[in-house]
Amino acid sequence: MGSPKSRLALEQLGHDLRGARLRRGMAIADLAVRTGTSASSVARLEKGDPGVGIGTLADVLVVLGLLDRLADLIDIRKDDLGLALAAERQPRRGRTSATTLRRRQDKDKAAHGRTDVIDLDGASF
Template identity: 65%
Template sequence: MSSPKSNAALERLGHDLRSARLRRRVAVADLAARAGTSPSTIARLEKGDPGVAVGTLADVLVSLGLIENLADLVDIRKDDLGLALTSERLPQRGRSYAARLRKQERQGDKDGKNEPDDVDPNGVAF
């Protein structure tokens, strides 16, 4: 069962798909043939039926030349909440190169090995 918000969004999507199809002067049957589906599925999609598969939507968007819009649907670069949560989890300070070397040396002593890794003093690992 869909929520009222998702139903409204799907209806708007269906209306926009219908408008795009009509602007291109493409009949429902022709769009269905191009997308590899049935005319009744196109009609359901244009009515905002939540039971239509996302793959069918993608095929219809390809047929209409609008597939790039599907890829931008959830653009993580524009996800303000996700970006804010990520920035809260960032470390407050970074580790220095010297601290990493000391940690490697301590781990080498614990393992019984005292061989340093092949690390250049400039910070380039080999």
């Protein structure tokens, strides 16, 4: 179940959670009571079990005072690959609405042979 990389990352997360709990001098049972979950769920989380829900992880992080770390897991401002892909899809140069309108007018003139007067800086009637 899961890739070896994800399994290792979850095990490291569990190890770090255990370290944070121990530095605070908390027993698994105390942490479980404060998070509203079972001691076995906390133990599974500390072992890197992928079956433990993300809500349980969030509750544990709240009790440990580390919830802000969860919000920073995927910060799109630091997503280098995503930012690079988005930049590739951006147009090279933008067009103003006036330019677009002028091109449309030129096409209409050529197609219909008529000239309408449109003020680009004001309202048209």
